[in-house]
Amino acid sequence: xxxxxxxxxxxxxxxxxxxxxxxxxxxxxxxxxxxxxxxxxxxxxxxxxxxxxxxxxxxxxxxxxxxxxxxxxxxxxxxxxxxxxxxxxxxxxxxxxxxxxxxxxxxxxxxxxxxxxxxxxxxxxxxxxxxxxxxxxxxxxxxxxxxxxxxxxxxxxxxxxxxxxxxxxxxxxxxxxxxxxxxxxxxxxxxxxxxxxxxxxxxxxxxxxxxxxxxxxxxxxxxxxxxxxxxxxxxxxxxxxxxxxxxxxxxxxxxxxxxxxxxxxxxxxxxxxxxxxxxxxxxxxxxxxxxxxxxxxxxxxxxxxxxxxxxxxxxxxxxxxxxxxxxxxxxxxxxxxxxxxxxxxxxxxxxxxxxxxxxxxxxxxxxxxxxxxxxxxxxxxxxxxxxxxxxxxxxxxxxxxxxxxxxxxxxxxxxxxxxxxxxxxxxxxxxxxxxxxxxxxxxxxxxxxxxxxxxxxxxxxxxxxxxxxxxxx
Amino acid sequence: xxxxxxxxxxxxxxxxxxxxxxxxxxxxxxxxxxxxxxxxxxxxxxxxxxxxxxxxxxxxxxxxxxxxxxxxxxxxxxxxxxxxxxxxxxxxxxxxxxxxxxxxxxxxxxxxxxxxxxxxxxxxxxxxxxxxxxxxxxxxxxxxxxxxxxxxxxxxxxxxxxxxxxxxxxxxxxxxxxxxxxxxxxxxxxxxxxxxxxxxxxxxxxxxxxxxxxxxxxxxxxxxxxxxxxxxxxxxxxxxxxxxxxxxxxxxxxxxxxxxxxxxxxxxxxxxxxxxxxxxxxxxxxxxxxxxxxxxxxxxxxxxxxxxxxxxxxxxxxxxxxxxx
Numbered sequence: 001x002x003x004x005x006x007x008x009x010x011x012x013x014x015x016x017x018x019x020x021x022x023x024x025x026x027x028x029x030x031x032x033x034x035x036x037x038x039x040x041x042x043x044x045x046x047x048x049x050x051x052x053x054x055x056x057x058x059x060x061x062x063x064x065x066x067x068x069x070x071x072x073x074x075x076x077x078x079x080x081x082x083x084x085x086x087x088x089x090x091x092x093x094x095x096x097x098x099x100x101x102x103x104x105x106x107x108x109x110x111x112x113x114x115x116x117x118x119x120x121x122x123x124x125x126x127x128x129x130x131x132x133x134x135x136x137x138x139x140x141x142x143x144x145x146x147x148x149x150x151x152x153x154x155x156x157x158x159x160x161x162x163x164x165x166x167x168x169x170x171x172x173x174x175x176x177x178x179x180x181x182x183x184x185x186x187x188x189x190x191x192x193x194x195x196x197x198x199x200x201x202x203x204x205x206x207x208x209x210x211x212x213x214x215x216x217x218x219x220x221x222x223x224x225x226x227x228x229x230x231x232x233x234x235x236x237x238x239x240x241x242x243x244x245x246x247x248x249x250x251x252x253x254x255x256x257x258x259x260x261x262x263x264x265x266x267x268x269x270x271x272x273x274x275x276x277x278x279x280x281x282x283x284x285x286x287x288x289x290x291x292x293x294x295x296x297x298x299x300x301x302x303x304x305x306x307x308x309x310x311x312x313x314x315x316x317x318x319x320x321x322x323x324x325x326x327x328x329x330x331x332x333x334x335x336x337x338x339x340x341x342x343x344x345x346x347x348x349x350x351x352x353x354x355x356x357x358x359x360x361x362x363x364x365x366x367x368x369x370x371x372x373x374x375x376x377x378x379x380x381x382x383x384x385x386x387x388x389x390x391x392x393x394x395x396x397x398x399x400x401x402x403x404x405x406x407x408x409x410x411x412x413x414x415x416x417x418x419x420x421x422x423x424x425x426x427x428x429x430x431x432x433x434x435x436x437x438x439x440x441x442x443x444x445x446x447x448x449x450x451x452x453x454x455x456x457x458x459x460x461x462x463x464x465x466x467x468x469x470x471x472x473x
Numbered sequence: 474x475x476x477x478x479x480x481x482x483x484x485x486x487x488x489x490x491x492x493x494x495x496x497x498x499x500x501x502x503x504x505x506x507x508x509x510x511x512x513x514x515x516x517x518x519x520x521x522x523x524x525x526x527x528x529x530x531x532x533x534x535x536x537x538x539x540x541x542x543x544x545x546x547x548x549x550x551x552x553x554x555x556x557x558x559x560x561x562x563x564x565x566x567x568x569x570x571x572x573x574x575x576x577x578x579x580x581x582x583x584x585x586x587x588x589x590x591x592x593x594x595x596x597x598x599x600x601x602x603x604x605x606x607x608x609x610x611x612x613x614x615x616x617x618x619x620x621x622x623x624x625x626x627x628x629x630x631x632x633x634x635x636x637x638x639x640x641x642x643x644x645x646x647x648x649x650x651x652x653x654x655x656x657x658x659x660x661x662x663x664x665x666x667x668x669x670x671x672x673x674x675x676x677x678x679x680x681x682x683x684x685x686x687x688x689x690x691x692x693x694x695x696x697x698x699x700x701x702x703x704x705x706x707x708x709x710x711x712x713x714x715x716x717x718x719x720x721x722x723x724x725x726x727x728x729x730x731x732x733x734x735x736x737x738x739x740x741x742x743x744x745x746x747x748x749x750x751x752x753x754x755x756x757x758x759x760x761x762x763x764x765x766x767x768x769x770x771x772x773x774x775x776x777x778x779x780x781x782x783x784x785x786x787x788x789x790x791x792x793x794x795x796x797x798x
Contacts (some may be wrong), residue, residue, distance in 0.1 A: 062722070063718070064718075162728070162758055162759040162760055163756045163757070163758045164728045164756060164757050164758055164759045165756050165759065166756070167756040167757075184798060189759055190728045190759040191759075244756055390654075
């Protein structure tokens with residue numbers, strides 16, 4: 001049977017095979033880890049869906065292919081006979097050791113003569129194209145070029161480092177003063193720093209270097225294949241240093257920019273009195289924890305209220321497609337989960353509108369703990385129709401969230417704090433202490449207008465404040 | 474596996490495809506009775522007759538106009554333009570008509586045609602018959618561009634070009650016509666848009682095309698033997714589609730890129746590749762990107778000056794050492 005590149009979300013068209021856990025000839029069981037895939041936002045492990053012997057690996061690690069592309073072939077009938085037949089394609093040749101003659105050589109400063117292609121042009125032509133020249137042409141303008149760059153660099157004590165060396169030094173926190181450079185003018189080459197890291201790694205008492213299979217392999221490999229490298233330790237960045245984006249950081253950055261560019265965001269917020277929710281939480285606290293193994297937070301109540309309200313305001317549970325709005329029948333609720341250095345993911349709870357509060361609590365607990373354990377499956381990311389983002393644990397007042405494309409709205413839940421609240425009763429106004437928090441929704445103004453969004457938020461607020469939650473739980 | 478010359482490989486590919494598909498026809502100046510001015514179509518008239526192998530009057534516009542019409546009405550024509558420099562008199566047909574028809578008819582009309590031409594310098598034909606004009610074509614969306622370096626690739630890629638439903642400009646380097654190489658027997662087709670890593674090394678990645686490929690390979694041997702520098706050499710084979718995956722993969726391995734182009738400097742294909750690599754692989758680069766090209770001047774008529782202008786192994790060696798040493 002064919003192993004296909006999985007669909008990892010409705011807007012995702014392609015994925016990168018990060019690495020294979022099996023090779024040709026290996027036997028694989030159902031649910032056994034087969035390969036890692038990376039795509040927009042996520043990197044995940046994909047298990048085998050059939051048992052058998054891997055007869056072909058058609059897409060090598062590091063390659064990006066369209067969703068649905070055949071990646072490998074599993075022969076389900078060949079379990080018994082396999083293992084010796086097909087050899088894996090030869091791995092790329094390892095880097096040869098540095099050549100003897102590549103020793104540092106004293107060099108003159110950067111040449112003052114223009115490049116040959118430029119010099120060969122007649123003066124009339126080469127004046128016209130002066131802008132193409134990286135340096136001013138030879139005579140006449142040498143005064144403008146005070147000194148050759150490398151001389152200036154050395155005098156000022158600046159290091160001239162290639163992008164590759166900069167990146168590796170930042171990721172592995174290498175003190176460049178201790179790396180000997182064999183390049184021109186003593187420059188540190190990529191090979192110098194890779195070998196430096198390798199040497200360090202082989203000395204176990206100096207654990208400054210991140211562990212991994214082989215630093216040299218990882219560093220030299222194509223960037224797509226490099227994603228498996230360990231995350232750089234969070235170090236105080238020295239002033240002016242460039243901290244290169246990790247893959248997930250870059251993907252997040254791209255998604256955020258794209259979302260802001262796609263959807264005109266409008267923020268609206270309501271203040272909600274969580275008195276009734278809190279009462280139920282207090283009543284059920286011990287019993288719920290005993291039964292489910294995790295505590296009952298505010299979030300499942302909010303999720304429940306949102307799902308009910310979306311039923312009445314379906315245009316917020318939709319996607320913009322061309323010049324129209326695709327309304328989704330069910331609410332697939334994406335829950336933003338912060339993974340610290342690993343970034344942010346938003347796994348999806350399918351058919352959230354059909355779940356009770358306690359079922360939502362379990363589902364939220366399930367996806368967020370699997371997200372933190374890196375155990376999310378491709379399917380967990382697909383089909384989201386509305387997103388909840390919870391900054392409440394940090395006690396924030398209000399957050400303006402960015403819409404999770406191609407959805408049209410996202411709700412941020414912030415901190416719930418006890419505040420004095422004026423209650424209007426038949427005996428006159430009175431002041432009570434109530435748990436109050438703000439719910440803030442960013443919506444896509446292409447999809448709906450402010451009044452619609454406001455009415456939705458009002459509905460959510462009323463549901464949270466007035467529902468008989470003991471019944472709903 | 475037969476040893477064929479580059480020019481025999483052209484005829485072998487033509488014959489392979491003409492036997493397979495009766496719609497494949499060849500037209501051009503002196504392609505039939507004379508077997509081509511570069512003798513690349515010898516034997517085709519005898520085997521396939523004058524209806525399918527047609528000599529034309531001396532008008533490049535007429536050849537390409539007829540080719541386009543033939544393709545529109547169901548044939549798979551191959552036009553022989555002779556010198557690629559003659560594209561200059563054909564741009565309306567090529568750039569405004571052939572390249573755009575499939576798009577402007579919303580796919581209702583495809584143009585499965587090939588325009589073969591003898592491209593490039595090194596054969597003492599002077600400034601107007603020696604140009605590397607693949608960059609001219611690369612500016613026009615809608616054209617595929619192929620420029621093989623070895624006889625085996627000539628056969629496989631020309632066959633694929635003929636089978637392509639899009640117009641393909643097939644550039645044969647005229648200084649390579651006499652070179653020999655292994656050509657697989659039987660049906661041989663190579664997918665368009667796949668670059669070939671013809672040498673693997675760990676220090677620098679050299680990207681070359683057509684005549685520059687054997688020169689880059691020679692330079693790589695000198696670099697290894699005399700300077701201890703181990704170079705990867707990529708033969709691009711096609712400019713459109715461009716195999717960016719192979720380029721990025723191989724440049725990421727060494728961290729260094731040198732392009733070797735026969736064309737004059739400005740806006741050559743190497744600049745496009747440099748830009749892609751700078752965008753995609755900036756943090757993997759271990760040094761500046763180096764482009765080696767013909768200077769930005771028309772090619773000289775004098776033999777010694779022509780040799781001086783075209784990139785040769787020595788210049789490639791110098792360019793690589795400037796980067797790696």
